[in-house]
Amino acid sequence: MIPERLQRFEANRRRLFGVAYRMLGEASEAEDVVQDAYLRWERHDTAVSPEAWLTKVVTNLCLDRLTSARVRRESYVGPWLPEPVIIDGDALDPIETVEQRESLSMGMLVLLERLTPPERAVFVLREAFGHSHREIAQILEDNEPHVRQLYRRAQRHVAAARTRFTAExxxxxxxxxxxxxxxxxxxxxxxxxxxxxxxxxxxxxxxxxxxxxxxxxxxxxxxxxxxxxxxxxxxxxxxxxxxxxxxxxxxxxxxxxxxxxxxxxxxxxxxxxxxxxxxxxxxxxxxxxx
Known part of the structure; x- marks a missing residue:
């Protein structure tokens, strides 16, 4: 029988991978982040809400990795593109809206590279996972007005490219x-x-x-x-x-x-x-x- 603690984590794994992948654009790195989050979850107080706590941990682990990733990508040979993943239906995480589907597209992941790590975090959590500005502020340990400002800034960066028509x-x-x-x-x-x-x-x-x-x-x-x-x-x-x-x-x-x-x-x-x-x-x- 799977231990209850592990069951609670597994119930969130797919969504956590979805957060990490959108944040990093690298599936292998996203897997590492999720595994790191699990190790921290094992050692943490079981009384906390796994969804909120794990989302916060994964987001902050991704922010740390994005800083070093930018340095690596500056010396990358040729154009840098995200790692492709097979996604059909809700194989990665629920894709119920146009925004959720679009947030996984190769074109959008390329666009997200233009954002600062905090802008990217706010955009992903808001657009792909529907978190409120208040919830995002708690995840990032920031104030709500600044989170709103980051979201508006991120929207402006991607707005021009989103005007292109995407076929059904x-x-x-x-x-x-x-x-x-x-x-x-x-x-x-x-x-x-x-x-x-x-x-x-x-x-x-x-x-x-x-x-x-x-x-x-x-x-x-x-x-x-x-x-x-x-x-x-x-x-x-x-x-x-x-x-x-x-x-x-x-x-x-x-x-x-x-x-x-x-x-x-x-x-x-x-x-x-x-x-x-x-x-x-x-x-x-x-x-x-x-």
């Missing part, structure tokens, strides 16, 4: 399938018709996998990059998957997981392509696929 999941999947077919077959007219004129493509290889070390901007430059993939067509398998709450492509080269590509649409045009190829960042997703 069903439409998104159909557009993604068209993109897959056109890419593998090297269908130039189809790809040109799908790429927005100002499309941008990022690839995160982290110096450990072949990837462009600068963003590719504009239809023609991105098109040349996509067409170069056709020479690997016999060796490549691309499968649709729900990654970070949105349709994405999981890439296999010679049968081995080699990348994840998330495509962002504006209407029926591709506005952004983000590919994670760093093997370290694929480890968590690979574990999910087993």
């Amino acid at each position: 999941p069903g439409q998104h999947r159909k557009l993604l399938e068209r993109f897959l077919e056109a890419t593998l077959s090297g269908d130039v007219p189809a790809l040109e018709g799908m790429l927005a004129e100002d499309v941008v493509a990022w690839a995160d290889g982290g110096g450990k996998a072949t990837a462009t070390r600068r963003p590719l901007a504009g239809r023609q430059e991105v098109l040349r990059h996509l067409l170069a993939l056709t020479r690997y067509s016999p060796r490549i398998r691309m499968t649709p998957e729900v990654v970070n709450g949105e349709p994405a492509v999981v890439l296999y080269l010679d049968g081995l997981l080699s990348g994840v590509t998330v495509v962002e649409f504006e209407g029926d045009r591709i506005a952004a392509i983000r590919t994670i190829a760093n093997p370290d960042k694929l480890a968590f997703l690979k574990k999910q696929k087993i």
Whole structure:
């Protein structure tokens, strides 16, 4: 029989991982944070509310890690992108609103990198988990007016990018399938018709996998990059998957997981392509696929 103390923690594990992942953008780090929180929970007074206490611990552990993470990311080789995770339905934590789903998207996690650690904490706790300003102030041991100020500031930082239209999941999947077919077959007219004129493509290889070390901007430059993939067509398998709450492509080269590509649409045009190829960042997703 599972001890009651462990049961109380396990009832919160999925939500705690959701908080940590949104805060850090790294699934492996989020797992470490949750485990650290459990070790502290084991030693703490059982009379406290596990949900409130553990949320506070996880949030503050993430704030500590974000400070050092920023230093590491400044010396990162090429563009830095979040670790992808397979999320379908409520596999990570409840996704009941547009805001909750959006807070897990690759595009939003990239945007959250622009925020200061306190702004990110307030934004995640408010938007994704519905905590009141008062509750967030208690979690951060701050005053409520300052928390409101941090939230407004965070909203301003992400507001411009949120104006882009995101296709409904069903439409998104159909557009993604068209993109897959056109890419593998090297269908130039189809790809040109799908790429927005100002499309941008990022690839995160982290110096450990072949990837462009600068963003590719504009239809023609991105098109040349996509067409170069056709020479690997016999060796490549691309499968649709729900990654970070949105349709994405999981890439296999010679049968081995080699990348994840998330495509962002504006209407029926591709506005952004983000590919994670760093093997370290694929480890968590690979574990999910087993």
